Amino acid sequence: MSRPLIRIKDLSIHFPLGRRLIGQPPVLKAVDGINLDIPKGSFVGLVGESGSGKTTLGRAILRAAPITHGSITYDDGQRTFDVANIKPRDLKEYRRRAQLIFQDPYAALSPRMTVRDIIAEPLEVMGLTKSRAETDERVREIAGKCRLNLEHLRRYPHAFSGGQRQRISIARALVTGPKFVVADEAVAALDVSIQADILNLLKSLQRDLDLTFLFISHDLSVVAHVCDFVAVMYHGKMMEQAPTRQLFADPQHEYTKCLLSAIPSLDPDDRRPARIYNPEETA
Amino acid sequence: MSAPLIDVDNLTIRFRTDEGLITAVENVSFDIAPGEVLGLVGESGSGKSVTAKSLMRLNSGNAEYDDTSRITLNVPGEPSLDVLSLKRERDMKPVRGGAISMIFQEPMASFAPAITIGDQMVEQLLLHTDMNKKRAKEISIEMLDRVGIKEPAKRFDQYAFEFSGGMRQRAMIAMALSTKPKLLIADEPTTALDVTIQAQIIDLMKDLVSEFGMGILFITHDLGVIAQTADRVAVMYLGRIMETGAVRDVIRRPAHPYTQGLINALPKLDDLDAPLTPIPGDIPSPLERPSGCVFHTRNPNHVPGSRYEREVPPMTEVSPGHFAALFPEDVPALQEPVR
Numbered sequence A: 001m002s003r004p005l006i007r008i009k010d011l012s013i014h015f016p017l018g019r020r021l022i023g024q025p026p027v028l029k030a031v032d033g034i035n036l037d038i039p040k041g042s043f044v045g046l047v048g049e050s051g052s053g054k055t056t057l058g059r060a061i062l063r064a065a066p067i068t069h070g071s072i073t074y075d076d077g078q079r080t081f082d083v084a085n086i087k088p089r090d091l092k093e094y095r096r097r098a099q100l101i102f103q104d105p106y107a108a109l110s111p112r113m114t115v116r117d118i119i120a121e122p123l124e125v126m127g128l129t130k131s132r133a134e135t136d137e138r139v140r141e142i143a144g145k146c147r148l149n150l151e152h153l154r155r156y157p158h159a160f161s162g163g164q165r166q167r168i169s170i171a172r173a174l175v176t177g178p179k180f181v182v183a184d185e186a187v188a189a190l191d192v193s194i195q196a197d198i199l200n201l202l203k204s205l206q207r208d209l210d211l212t213f214l215f216i217s218h219d220l221s222v223v224a225h226v227c228d229f230v231a232v233m234y235h236g237k238m239m240e241q242a243p244t245r246q247l248f249a250d251p252q253h254e255y256t257k258c259l260l261s262a263i264p265s266l267d268p269d270d271r272r273p274a275r276i277y278n279p280e281e282t283a
Numbered sequence B: 001m002s003a004p005l006i007d008v009d010n011l012t013i014r015f016r017t018d019e020g021l022i023t024a025v026e027n028v029s030f031d032i033a034p035g036e037v038l039g040l041v042g043e044s045g046s047g048k049s050v051t052a053k054s055l056m057r058l059n060s061g062n063a064e065y066d067d068t069s070r071i072t073l074n075v076p077g078e079p080s081l082d083v084l085s086l087k088r089e090r091d092m093k094p095v096r097g098g099a100i101s102m103i104f105q106e107p108m109a110s111f112a113p114a115i116t117i118g119d120q121m122v123e124q125l126l127l128h129t130d131m132n133k134k135r136a137k138e139i140s141i142e143m144l145d146r147v148g149i150k151e152p153a154k155r156f157d158q159y160a161f162e163f164s165g166g167m168r169q170r171a172m173i174a175m176a177l178s179t180k181p182k183l184l185i186a187d188e189p190t191t192a193l194d195v196t197i198q199a200q201i202i203d204l205m206k207d208l209v210s211e212f213g214m215g216i217l218f219i220t221h222d223l224g225v226i227a228q229t230a231d232r233v234a235v236m237y238l239g240r241i242m243e244t245g246a247v248r249d250v251i252r253r254p255a256h257p258y259t260q261g262l263i264n265a266l267p268k269l270d271d272l273d274a275p276l277t278p279i280p281g282d283i284p285s286p287l288e289r290p291s292g293c294v295f296h297t298r299n300p301n302h303v304p305g306s307r308y309e310r311e312v313p314p315m316t317e318v319s320p321g322h323f324a325a326l327f328p329e330d331v332p333a334l335q336e337p338v339r
């Protein structure tokens, strides 16, 4: 097998929990000794209860959370980065290649900028284009791929629905031509009818633009549909990683079993109480 | 049959705004019996929260109720109450935290930041029951325990900011249930929670329904949650009910193209290869409500020029107790469920 796009080895991220005068200050182990490979071109789901460290892990890969211990390596065949030790002059190049799609399409977009300016901003901030004409060209191209038309580009975000706003956020994340994208609860705030549209869009962009996704979500049915591979976290630790079908058909870890049992079934006659995870019992 | 706990008849709510009059809810009717759970589903902006708040008269001052709208509360053993005719604040006490309790969509907004969670729970009980302070504290701690908050006696003395999102939501539920309301309105009570805690809260609410015979109006946009909790369901779109009936009938044999669209858009675990089919188009702005059937602009089966563009379809019976906003010729023939 070829080398993964992202290789995470023994990664820990600790946050200080207040101060203490004597001895080691207490820490919160948000990420605790995680190993994970993200193959090139894959759609990897990251699930686990609230506070389990999913966002922190995603942010660490984007170099937006402090790495306490361990390593993250990025290798797209053209460039390699040791994420914990990226030199300041290489940071721009890394940010161009690794991007984030925000959760909340309502909060993420500045109300005073036109859609064109919102999508163009990363290009301008990173100085990736040489002229306004070139910027416009890139914006139009990615907007088209995200099914936004020229009319949309002139307007302000408040005039858009939730689904359209999320398409704007996606276009903005993809305008720099990244290879790797973290989508953190990218469809959580959307209605199901629109969620389906955004998920289909992400999948087609993955194919057309040869993207690799880390898809963070607490909706397991969504993860089952769009991801090739799923990683399950609990209290900062990795519980289980498996190809999607295998994980849903035959979960190995007790925590994964409990998590799957809690998915509300669409069958009104299938009303079983969920299993409750009790680490002491199974440890 | 005894009178329903709450009877909503022909409810129409408009808001006066700078941009004009917005119709948020139009000709909505439903009722809930004691011990019954009615699910209310629909996309964002369909009028679910506005409908729910009207039962407690909590909509803002720019809300106008139509003259023909009626909301009747029938608490067993008490005279029935015409909710929309209440004029003075003090007359509204029975519908605000007495017979009716509400779990709000935004849990942070539901607790005052500078008063401990416990004091707020006790205050609620003193206001709406004849308990003394000591008993109110005992009941509050017991309720915190029942919603799965560990060390409830300690948590009782903490402030909202010291709780995680999921804990705040559970404390909100504990507070709403502590007065033993006859009707609980739960507005998206589990959306901020992860699936495992969501499942625990749903199980708790089901216990309370059977324990106290409480009726619940359960608002969510998650059809899976509805399938797990509700007896009956009403599906709303742009202020109107599109389909209503027993949960089994509506989910297994949806008659309205909107309900069918919602179900087709859902990712299903038992068929991972099924394509996800979005409902085409975007929800129109409430200022540009379509004429006739409000859904016709997004209905993939719509025939241009048909009367759905001009006439509002009636609620037509599909099977006993199952109705859809369709002209009779479009009601699908009753067939065996595919399963």
Ligand SMILES: Nc1ncnc2c1ncn2[C@@H]1O[C@H](COP(=O)(O)OP(=O)(O)OP(=O)(O)O)[C@@H](O)[C@H]1O
Pocket (backbone or CB within 6 Å): A015, A016, A028, A030, A048, A049, A050, A051, A052, A053, A054, A055, A056, A057, A218
């Ligand atoms: N900057 C920070 N400082 C201190 N603690 C933090 C910080 N960021 C995250 N944490 C803590 O790290 C833990 C993991 O948080 P994280 O946001 O990664 O969880 P999550 O799995 O994304 O949860 P959710 O599903 O609720 O989004 C939590 O206990 C959180 O409070």
Ligand SMILES: Nc1ncnc2c1ncn2[C@@H]1O[C@H](COP(=O)(O)OP(=O)(O)OP(=O)(O)O)[C@@H](O)[C@H]1O
Pocket (backbone or CB within 6 Å): B015, B016, B017, B022, B023, B024, B042, B043, B044, B045, B046, B047, B048, B049, B050, B051, B060, B062, B105, B221, B286
């Ligand atoms: N105070 C108000 N003034 C003007 N319009 C309002 C007011 N409150 C609600 N509306 C409008 O009424 C409509 C219905 O809103 P409501 O909050 O009931 O939707 P909802 O179905 O609860 O949606 P969500 O799923 O997003 O919570 C919306 O178009 C909303 O903008």
Ligand SMILES: [Mg+2]
Pocket (backbone or CB within 6 Å): A054, A055, A056
């Ligand atoms: Mg997160």
Ligand SMILES: [Mg+2]
Pocket (backbone or CB within 6 Å): B048, B049, B050, B105, B187
């Ligand atoms: Mg609402």
